[in-house]
């Protein structure tokens with residue numbers, strides 16, 4: 352087939368422009384990205400070979416080779432992995448394959464990459480990192496049962512495709528190095544970079560160098576393995592340095608930051624496996640951008656990489672955890688689908704979850720500040736677990752931090768502390784959910800509790816309103832939203848009720864959308880408040896959903912009136928005296944209760960008219 356020239360997809364063109372023009376430091380990561388791709392390609396074909404040995408083509412001496420050609424100024428990477436067909440090449444190297452890449456672009460345009468070169472690592476821009484060091488790149492590749500193809504590009508605008516002859520399955524990438532990147536032809540530089548990034552890879556990485564024989568002056572090639580190939584998770588903990596852990600973490604996560612916590616252990620007994628897990632310091636970018644609520648750990652069976660797509664290895668709410676699990680008891684020669692069903696996986700999962708939750712609890716005990724930082728990043732995800740992981744509900748709840756009425760803004764407390772600080776036999780953990788602390792700290796719902804000196808937790812994460820009711824109780828204490836549900840009627844109200852009976856009936860008739868009108872002891876300074884039913888959405892959440900264009904069911908709240916309040920008494924008296932002003936004032940009582948609840952007024956114009964009428968009389 353003749354040469355074909357194709358255009359890069361627009362986003363990719365932008366990405367390449369950024370890479371070639373903005374990124375000068377951390378350039379060495381290109382080698383990690385390319386070796387990592389080669390390693391993945393080997394894992395893929397080896398895995399396919401388990402169920403379809405034909406595709407192996409007897410080419411199973413797994414290896415990644417590097418060759419530096421000083422004369423030509425090229426660095427050449429070869430693997431005998433899965434290779435790519437023509438379609439694969441167009442799809443993988445001509446469009447944006449990696450989900451992180453789009454996110455990277457969105458962010459990179461704003462951020463000055465010159466100042467924040469570490470950004471590139473976070474997004475795993477992978478193959479395209481080659482253009483940081485190469486002025487042009489050629490990829491020769493052949494997949495089992497397809498024609499070989501050559502992809503070439505100088506990283507601007509377009510790429511070309513040619514049909515080529517290539518005997519073996521796999522991929523060879525040739526980088527024509529830029530003048531200022533020739534250091535990557537240097538044997539020592541290559542060795543130290545591979546050592547740093549890829550030492551633990553399970554496939555051998557070899558370096559081919561040419562040497563002149565002193566006597567005969569004949570050029571000889573020498574091939575030498577330059578990585579130790581020791582899977583880091585199989586090595587004893589005390590022999591692994593913090594730096595090795597860190598490099599491995601970065602290799603796995605594409606994160607440039609250090610991991611906040613490393614969890615490395617062997618499970619023995621009913622199930623046997625080795626796990627090396629990392630808790631990142633910051634929420635990984637792809638976690639914020641893509642809405643895939645699944646956790647992706649790398650699963651190995653006896654050192655053979657199986658998949659990073661098993662979603663039953665770790666529940667979704669722990670998807671911020673990165674790492675490797677190597678199990679010895681799982682069968683190797685079965686398809687991914689069958690393996691995914693294996694009951695051992697569930698046991699492994701339960702063990703991993705316990706270990707992660709325990710580690711988080713230990714951090715909380717030992718280093719509250721560090722834990723607060725992690726909670727800031729991952730607290731919202733953990734809360735999803737209250738809904739999905741019933742067996743660990745209490746442990747998860749014990750890891751949550753909240754602001755409270757008795758603490759300074761920004762200072763956090765825990766449910767356990769809340770209970771410890773109770774001075775009487777209070778049976779409930781009181782909380783109020785709202786948009787932000789400023790908005791709820793002076794809310795009428797808190798008046799009574801403030802007067803009684805009770806602590807109320809203030810919850811401002813939008814997910815709180817959904818998940819806290821699911822928790823139901825913690826250490827035997829019920830969770831109670833102070834803006835929802837009944838409260839114990841005191842006998843004191845019985846007397847008042849007689850006085851207010853007529854007015855209450857009137858108000859209920861007058862006010863549309865109010866489920867009921869009644870007297871309350873909930874309030875001290877405020878006149879009226881709206882109270883939702885247990886297990887309904889809070890008004891601020893309804894408001895948020897409306898803004899996002901979501902349908903929100905009409906909920907009917909109860910209007911509670913404070914019989915001690917002079918305005919309430921006044922309106923009652925006006926109504927009793929058949930005064931026509933009672934109507935507008937009753938509406939106003941309701942309106943202010945709506946506003947205080949965090950919702951919006953249905954008819955702001957009517958509200959303004961009533962208020963103005965009232966003001967003009969004053």
Ligand code: ADP
Nearest residue numbers: 388389392434443448449475476477478479522
């Ligand atoms: P990522 O590896 O993060 O998916 P890359 O841009 O590095 O992103 O690579 C895009 C895709 O190209 C890979 O997902 C893979 O399918 C394919 N690819 C890259 N390098 C190789 C290789 N050496 N052998 C086979 N396929 C490759």
